[in-house]
Amino acid sequence: MVHPLLSFLLLFQTIATATPLRPGFYSETCPQAESIVRDVMYKAMIREPRSVASVMRFQFHDCFVNGCDASLLLDDTPTMLGEKLSLSNIDSLRSYQVVDEVKEALEKACPGTVSCADIIIMASRDAVALSGGPNWEVKLGRKDSLTASQADSDNIMPSPRANASYLIELFDKFNLSVKDLVALSGSHSIGQGRCFSIMFRLYNQSGTGRPDPTLEPKFREKLDKLCPLGGDENVTGDLDATPHLFDNQYFKDLVAGRGFLNSDQTLFTFQQTREYVRLFSRDQSEFFKAFVEGMIKMGDLQSGRPGEVRNNCRVVNHRPIDILLESIA
Numbered sequence: 001m002v003h004p005l006l007s008f009l010l011l012f013q014t015i016a017t018a019t020p021l022r023p024g025f026y027s028e029t030c031p032q033a034e035s036i037v038r039d040v041m042y043k044a045m046i047r048e049p050r051s052v053a054s055v056m057r058f059q060f061h062d063c064f065v066n067g068c069d070a071s072l073l074l075d076d077t078p079t080m081l082g083e084k085l086s087l088s089n090i091d092s093l094r095s096y097q098v099v100d101e102v103k104e105a106l107e108k109a110c111p112g113t114v115s116c117a118d119i120i121i122m123a124s125r126d127a128v129a130l131s132g133g134p135n136w137e138v139k140l141g142r143k144d145s146l147t148a149s150q151a152d153s154d155n156i157m158p159s160p161r162a163n164a165s166y167l168i169e170l171f172d173k174f175n176l177s178v179k180d181l182v183a184l185s186g187s188h189s190i191g192q193g194r195c196f197s198i199m200f201r202l203y204n205q206s207g208t209g210r211p212d213p214t215l216e217p218k219f220r221e222k223l224d225k226l227c228p229l230g231g232d233e234n235v236t237g238d239l240d241a242t243p244h245l246f247d248n249q250y251f252k253d254l255v256a257g258r259g260f261l262n263s264d265q266t267l268f269t270f271q272q273t274r275e276y277v278r279l280f281s282r283d284q285s286e287f288f289k290a291f292v293e294g295m296i297k298m299g300d301l302q303s304g305r306p307g308e309v310r311n312n313c314r315v316v317n318h319r320p321i322d323i324l325l326e327s328i329a
């Protein structure tokens with residue numbers, strides 16, 4: 001006779017096991033799912049071109065913190081500090097309402113079927129494809145988390161000050177290679193960043209009281225004008241010279257010393273990453289191939305914790321205990 005508490009725990013274990021992801025997961029239950037997501041993303045892009053970049057960034061900030069489980073999208077509750085206000089996300093992540101629009105359209109077509117975690121994965125792919133980048137088949141079938149962790153986000157997500165050796169180690173913890181790191185950083189081919197993220201680089205790199213010496217002088221002048229000392233640090237600048245086009249311009253900019261973030265430029269400064277930057281700057285199809293591989297690997301990260309399909313991406317339907325009780329009933 002198994003002790004009741006033990007069988008309780010065993011059950012938890014079975015439902016917590018990571019589900020296998022596969023293409024076409026919704027082909028029976030919601031065959032229109034992928035075209036609905038693409039359609040809402042297209043309309044968002046027409047309305048505000050930057051919004052698709054902002055949505056694409058969600059995949060990184062979701063998947064690195066306890067797996068791709070839409071924990072990122074949960075609002076704070078009286079008992080839970082969510083990830084929206086973490087160091088890297090506060091005043092920075094944006095366009096949450098685009099995900100809400102996608103969810104609303106999907107709930108209309110197929111209620112309670114498509115997870116918010118899968119929406120982030122589909123929408124990120126669509127952001128790239130709609131911006132002129134590669135298109136690819138995504139694996140689906142993720143569940144949405146029942147909790148979020150601000151502390152985990154604070155601890156994990158890298159600062160724009162990070163150097164390449166730090167980033168190599170961080171990505172390695174997620175089984176992402178040096179090539180994956182450089183290719184995935186190429187996501188900064190679209191979108192913008194705030195002056196807040198580069199002030200130290202412009203005026204006090206590594207506490208020297210001087211700017212980052214790897215900044216190309218003309219580019220530095222331009223950034224100094226955009227982000228003067230004492231100015232509004234919420235002002236934004238383009239992450240590369242073609243911020244609405246997903247292309248390899250980002251890597252050409254790095255070779256020319258025109259990277260926006262320190263974490264970008266360091267990929268060319270450090271020897272371990274430099275050759276990949278050069279390769280991608282010369283060969284866009286190599287970049288696209290490596291980027292797709294990286295996005296698929298990053299999309300495979302799972303927490304193994306129990307989950308559900310949320311009705312609303314910002315709030316959970318059930319508490320963890322409800323899920324346990326339901327699974328026993």
Ligand code: HEM
Pocket residue numbers: 050053054055056057059060091092093094158159160161162167184185187188190191192193194195196197239261263
């Ligand atoms: C390698 C480490 C990375 C660091 C340190 C980093 C850091 C940043 C920072 C600081 C910003 C600007 C935020 C602001 O100033 O408010 C940004 C923007 C962005 N990041 Fe990253 N990032 C990294 C990797 C990635 C990855 C892997 C992706 C996606 C695959 C990604 C996608 C984006 C996008 C699309 C934007 C522009 C968002 C917008 O315009 O709203 N980043 N990133």
Ligand SMILES: *[C@@H]1O[C@H](CO)[C@@H](O)[C@H](O)[C@H]1NC(C)=O
Pocket residue numbers: 162163164165166
């Ligand atoms: C890179 O950053 C890490 C962590 O911030 C630091 O300890 C290390 O000294 C830096 N490496 C180089 C070569 O600057």
Ligand SMILES: *[C@@H]1O[C@H](CO)[C@@H](O)[C@H](O)[C@H]1NC(C)=O
Pocket residue numbers: 173174175301
């Ligand atoms: C990385 O790969 C190892 C070996 O396959 C595996 O045990 C580990 O769980 C993986 N880590 C992550 C974060 O996926």
Ligand SMILES: *[C@@H]1O[C@H](CO)[C@@H](O)[C@H](O)[C@H]1NC(C)=O
Pocket residue numbers: 204206207208209
């Ligand atoms: C530059 O950074 C160093 C170290 O963080 C700090 O001690 C110094 O006060 C800063 N200088 C300025 C002008 O902000």
Ligand SMILES: *[C@@H]1O[C@H](CO)[C@@H](O)[C@H](O)[C@H]1NC(C)=O
Pocket residue numbers: 091196232233234
């Ligand atoms: C940016 O704007 C937000 C409000 O939208 C404000 O709370 C924050 O302090 C500003 N941040 C900077 C760095 O100026």
